Amino acid sequence: MKALVWHGKEDIRCDAVSDPEIEHERDAIIKVTSCAICGSDLHLFHNYIPAMMPGDIMGHETMGEVVEVGSGVNGKLKKGDRIVVPFTIICGECEQCRRGNFSVCETTNRNKHLAEKVFGHTTAGLFGYTHLTGGYPGGQAEYLRVPFADATHIKVPDGMSDEQALFLSDILPTGWQAAVQCDIEPNDTVAVWGCGPVGQMAIRSAILLGAKQVIAIDRIPERLAMAEAGGAITINFDRESVVERLNELTDNKGPEKCIDATGMESHVSAAQPDTLLDRAKQMFLLENDRPHVLREMIYVCRPGGILSIPGVYSGFSDKIPMGALMNKGLTIRTGQTHVNRWTDELVQRIEDGQLDPSFVITHSVALERGPDMYRVFRDKQDSCVKVVMKP
Amino acid sequence: MFHFSNLVRSKGDPKIITSGPSSLTAADRLARGLGWFSIALGTLELLAPHRVTHALGMQGREGLVRSYGVRELLAGVLTLSVEKKAGLWSRVAGDGLDMATLLSELRPSNPRAGTVMAALVMVGGITVLDYVCAQDVGAQHDAKRGRKRLYSDRSGFPRGIAAVKGAALPRPASSTAAT
Numbered sequence: 001m002k003a004l005v006w007h008g009k010e011d012i013r014c015d016a017v018s019d020p021e022i023e024h025e026r027d028a029i030i031k032v033t034s035c036a037i038c039g040s041d042l043h044l045f046h047n048y049i050p051a052m053m054p055g056d057i058m059g060h061e062t063m064g065e066v067v068e069v070g071s072g073v074n075g076k077l078k079k080g081d082r083i084v085v086p087f088t089i090i091c092g093e094c095e096q097c098r099r100g101n102f103s104v105c106e107t108t109n110r111n112k113h114l115a116e117k118v119f120g121h122t123t124a125g126l127f128g129y130t131h132l133t134g135g136y137p138g139g140q141a142e143y144l145r146v147p148f149a150d151a152t153h154i155k156v157p158d159g160m161s162d163e164q165a166l167f168l169s170d171i172l173p174t175g176w177q178a179a180v181q182c183d184i185e186p187n188d189t190v191a192v193w194g195c196g197p198v199g200q201m202a203i204r205s206a207i208l209l210g211a212k213q214v215i216a217i218d219r220i221p222e223r224l225a226m227a228e229a230g231g232a233i234t235i236n237f238d239r240e241s242v243v244e245r246l247n248e249l250t251d252n253k254g255p256e257k258c259i260d261a262t263g264m265e266s267h268v269s270a271a272q273p274d275t276l277l278d279r280a281k282q283m284f285l286l287e288n289d290r291p292h293v294l295r296e297m298i299y300v301c302r303p304g305g306i307l308s309i310p311g312v313y314s315g316f317s318d319k320i321p322m323g324a325l326m327n328k329g330l331t332i333r334t335g336q337t338h339v340n341r342w343t344d345e346l347v348q349r350i351e352d353g354q355l356d357p358s359f360v361i362t363h364s365v366a367l368e369r370g371p372d373m374y375r376v377f378r379d380k381q382d383s384c385v386k387v388v389m390k391p
Numbered sequence: 392m393f394h395f396s397n398l399v400r401s402k403g404d405p406k407i408i409t410s411g412p413s414s415l416t417a418a419d420r421l422a423r424g425l426g427w428f429s430i431a432l433g434t435l436e437l438l439a440p441h442r443v444t445h446a447l448g449m450q451g452r453e454g455l456v457r458s459y460g461v462r463e464l465l466a467g468v469l470t471l472s473v474e475k476k477a478g479l480w481s482r483v484a485g486d487g488l489d490m491a492t493l494l495s496e497l498r499p500s501n502p503r504a505g506t507v508m509a510a511l512v513m514v515g516g517i518t519v520l521d522y523v524c525a526q527d528v529g530a531q532h533d534a535k536r537g538r539k540r541l542y543s544d545r546s547g548f549p550r551g552i553a554a555v556k557g558a559a560l561p562r563p564a565s566s567t568a569a570t
Contacts, residue, residue, distance in 0.1 A: 359542075381536040383538060
């Protein structure tokens with residue numbers, strides 16, 4: 001089969017690889033009908049996430065049709081079922097899964113020993129990601145083996161298109177969880193840093209959750225326009241001061257809720273000198289992340305407010321203003337998304353016509369164009385916001 | 392086709408059979424080569440400046456060569472990074488400095504004037520390569536490539552914002568991770 005394979009920094013290839021096989025009785029294999037490139041795939045593309053290996057298949061936003069089922073799936077899936085595959089692999093049985101903390105499932109990471117050394121404890125296995133999270137082959141391929149498939153799936157309701165369902169795998173519940181974690185109240189201002197796909201979903205989620213105003217921060221005109229279309233007031237940080245504008249929009253009190261949908265790769269510019277230092281340190285392996293957004297959120301957030309961080313951070317971040325964080329009494333909530341916790345509610349909202357996540361798709365191409373599209377998406381060419389691929 | 396990484400895959404994981412087209416462009420690959428060239432040259436200049444000064448008849452200027460070595464190493468790291476365009480332009484600037492230094496050594500009293508001339512020709516060639524590569528990398532990764540579109544009609548709310556604002560209130564009882 002064809003698959004997009006990581007060979008090193010900025011080197012993704014569309015390779016011919018052997019087909020996946022059922023390895024365990026709880027496995028299933030799907031024929032992929034749609035998959036997408038996620039912003040966090042770019043962290044892998046840039047080789048910022050440790051423990052990738054040449055030959056790893058990319059992709060964790062995938063859906064398709066079940067073509068083979070292991071004997072332990074126990075009738076929960078059958079051939080022909082259309083499913084979305086959550087990016088977090090879950091057993092559904094461990095203590096964390098029972099509590100709904102699916103992204104920290106205790107069972108599914110097949111490289112637990114690595115995760116325990118690096119993170120202190122294991123987290124869930126993830127598709128198409130680092131070997132710290134199991135090194136499971138991803139779904140930017142023609143076929144995907146889904147481990148623990150009896151629990152790790154979302155059945156697609158009849159009549160729902162691939163484009164509407166695909167993002168239940170990651171960016172929709174990620175944006176949703178980011179907003180829910182803010183405990184939004186009707187008088188709240190929610191500021192969202194980063195208008196990529198997760199930021200766009202977080203903006204829509206904050207609107208659905210009833211925020212008084214949502215403010216979106218980015219520098220790319222088409223992303224800001226899309227954010228505005230979703231109900232946000234926009235700030236272009238190339239043209240105006242984020243701190244001044246946020247204070248102006250909140251009677252100098254700052255937003256109550258702040259969402260970091262940017263993560264470890266803040267835009268580097270001389271106008272934000274800390275990003276230059278972070279980038280230099282990152283280059284010499286003295287720091288993993290560029291946490292400019294986190295610093296700015298801590299500075300501008302209203303005392304007693306909440307910082308929600310769906311953006312990916314990989315390791316060590318320097319110069320976090322802990323004094324401001326502590327004295328302002330801010331709460332930080334973060335984590336990989338507990339996808340299945342939000343599935344029923346989000347499926348319902350899509351079916352009710354409250355939200356159609358397909359709005360974010362700007363490019364739909366064949367899988368073979370994947371390597372090129374990584375570049376286009378990374379370089380923000382052709383007004384690219386979200387790439388969906390059809391194997 | 393043998394791929395080392397196939398050895399560490401589990402039984403049911405797909406393994407590479409043949410490799411296809413890469414996301415790396417020819418200019419990216421050239422930049423990578425130039426980056427490693429910088430690292431090699433910088434290491435030589437930093438650790439063995441006497442070899443360089445002796446070859447070029449520049450005895451006594453080892454400190455200068457060492458500082459050029461540091462410059463080459465920094466340019467190499469930058470060229471090998473995601474910001475390869477900045478790295479390549481820093482190499483072009485460094486090439487200019489190298490040529491100016493070599494020109495100052497191109498005097499009749501220098502017994503190694505011939506070697507200096509050869510080095511000048513080589514640096515000139517590399518400067519052309521650096522310049523062309525910087526131009527290509529810049530053009531290929533330019534955000535202005537492709538169509539420009541705004542997405543002002545993409546609300547994501549089929550029923551309109553006013554109809555759904557606050558539709559998710561009251562919030563689910565369990566809004567944060569259970570403990």
